[in-house]
Amino acid sequence: xxxxxxxxxxxxxxxxxxxxxxxxxxxxxxxxxxxxxxxxxxxxxxxxxxxxxxxxxxxxxxxxxxxxxxxxxxxxxxxxxxxxxxxxxxxxxxxxxxxxxxxxxxxxxxxxxxxxxxxxxxxxxxxxxxxxxxxxxxxxxxxxxxxxxxxxxxxxxxxxxxxxxxxxxxxxxxxxxxxxxxxxxxxxxxxxxxxxxxxxxxxxxxxxxxxxxxxxxxxxxxxxxxxxxxxxxxxxxxxxxxxxxxxxxxxxxxxxxxxxxxxxxxxxxxxxxxxxxxxxxxxxxxxxxxxxxxxxxxxxxxxxxxxxxxxxxxxxxxxx
Numbered sequence: 001x002x003x004x005x006x007x008x009x010x011x012x013x014x015x016x017x018x019x020x021x022x023x024x025x026x027x028x029x030x031x032x033x034x035x036x037x038x039x040x041x042x043x044x045x046x047x048x049x050x051x052x053x054x055x056x057x058x059x060x061x062x063x064x065x066x067x068x069x070x071x072x073x074x075x076x077x078x079x080x081x082x083x084x085x086x087x088x089x090x091x092x093x094x095x096x097x098x099x100x101x102x103x104x105x106x107x108x109x110x111x112x113x114x115x116x117x118x119x120x121x122x123x124x125x126x127x128x129x130x131x132x133x134x135x136x137x138x139x140x141x142x143x144x145x146x147x148x149x150x151x152x153x154x155x156x157x158x159x160x161x162x163x164x165x166x167x168x169x170x171x172x173x174x175x176x177x178x179x180x181x182x183x184x185x186x187x188x189x190x191x192x193x194x195x196x197x198x199x200x201x202x203x204x205x206x207x208x209x210x211x212x213x214x215x216x217x218x219x220x221x222x223x224x225x226x227x228x229x230x231x232x233x234x235x236x237x238x239x240x241x242x243x244x245x246x247x248x249x250x251x252x253x254x255x256x257x258x259x260x261x262x263x264x265x266x267x268x269x270x271x272x273x274x275x276x277x278x279x280x281x282x283x284x285x286x287x288x289x290x291x292x293x294x295x296x297x298x299x300x301x302x303x304x305x306x307x308x309x310x311x312x313x314x315x316x317x318x319x320x
Contacts, residue, residue, distance in 0.1 A: 062302075065295045065298055065299065066295075066299055068291060068292055068295040069086055069087070069292060069295035069296040069298070069299045070082065070083055070084070070086065070292070071086075071292045072085075072086070072290060072292045073290070073291050073292050074289050074290060074291065075291060079292075082292065086290075086292045086293045086295070086296035087296045087300070089293055089296075090283075090293055090296050090297050090300065093279075095271070095274060095279055095282075096279070098271055098274055099274050099275055099276045099278070099279040100276060102187070102272070102273060102274055102275050103256055103258070103275045103276045105187055106187060106190060106191060106194075106255060106258055106275060107252060107255040107256055109187060109188065109191040110191050110194055110195065110251065110255040110258075111248075111251065111252070111255070113191055113192070113195045114191070114194065114195040114198065114199055114202075114251060114255070115202075115247070115248060115251055117195060117199055118199040118200075118202035118203040118206060119202075119206055119240075119244070121139060121199070121203050122203045122206030122207045122210060123206075123210070123232065123236070125139070125203070125207060126207060126210045126211075136203075136204065136207065139199070139200045139203045139204070140200035140201070140203070140204055141200065142196055142197050142198075142199075142200055143197070143198065143200035143201050145197070147197060147260045148260060148264065150193065150196070150197040151193060151197075151260055151261055151264045151265060152264070154189075154192070154193045154196070154265070155180075155264065155265055158179040158180050158189060158265065160176060160177075160178050160179070160181075163179075165177070165179065180265045180266050181266065181270070183272050186266055186270065186272045186273050187272065187273060189265065190258070190261040190262055190265060190266070190273060193261050193265070194255070194258065194261055198254075202247050202251070205243060205247060206240065206243065206247075209239070209240045209243045210236070210240070212239075213235070213236065213239045213240075217235045217239070218231055218235060221234065221235055245316050249309060249312055249313075252308070252312075253305055253308075253309065256276070256301070256304075256305060257276075257277055257301070257305075258275055258277060259275065259277035259278060259281070262274070262275055262278050263278055263281065268281060268282050268286060276297065276301050277301075279297060280294045280297045280298055280301075281294075283297060
């Protein structure tokens with residue numbers, strides 16, 4: 001007689017849960033859930049650190065500056081709440097309109113030189129078949145220098161006594177020029193310094209954009225008999241449109257905040273080159289010693305640049 005051994009109940013129920021569902025898939029789902037939660041917590045931890053740094057070094061100074069604009073404060077005595085008096089004093093300052101006009105003039109000249117020159121330079125370098133790396137390095141080198149070093153270098157070039165530019169002019173029989181103090185040449189001199197010191201970054205971005213343009217487009221244009229200018233106009237510029245629009249906005253915002261060039265080359269008292277940032281410096285450190293007025297002028301500059309950026313992005317979005 002054959003005896004059938006009874007099965008072990010533990011072996012029968014092994015691998016099943018309380019409701020009879022397999023234990024393996026449930027444990028796998030639990031492990032995946034825990035892993036997903038752990039990844040999310042880690043991501044949020046990194047994000048929280050970044051947000052904390054951004055709030056500490058960006059939003060807190062912004063809010064503090066807005067509050068300071070309603071106070072009279074020299075950071076020595078206790079601040080005095082003055083309401084809108086700082087804004088009234090800034091708007092009544094005779095140098096207010098002069099500073100804004102000079103800033104707009106500098107921005108316009110900087111766009112004329114600093115926006116077109118990097119694009120043309122990128123087109124020329126992109127056509128080279130050899131030594132592209134050298135030319136990229138040479139163009140980007142001024143960007144790696146501290147801004148004050150670039151300005152001091154050009155200050156030597158502009159020196160009316162022993163400067164390089166006047167030495168060249170004298171050598172070819174032309175009269176020298178008082179570059180940074182002449183009413184006609186002062187602003188152009190500042191623009192040349194700014195363009196030389198900052199065009200490397202834009203040139204590298206343009207070169208990266210040019211490298212992404214398919215070569216088939218140029219080949220098709222050549223087969224159609226397009227000239228060099230026609231290829232640039234109908235192929236290069238449309239393909240580079242987004243990069244050019246972004247760099248245009250960034251350059252306008254940056255040039256509206258110019259400070260180092262006029263401060264170092266022409267000083268804070270030359271009415272031909274006083275910009276908004278130089279006027280802010282005057283309020284805080286030279287004439288008024290009132291950081292409240294400086295903060296009020298800074299808030300006005302922030303409002304103007306913010307409104308311009310919003311309008312610019314809206315118009316470009318509609319154009320797209």
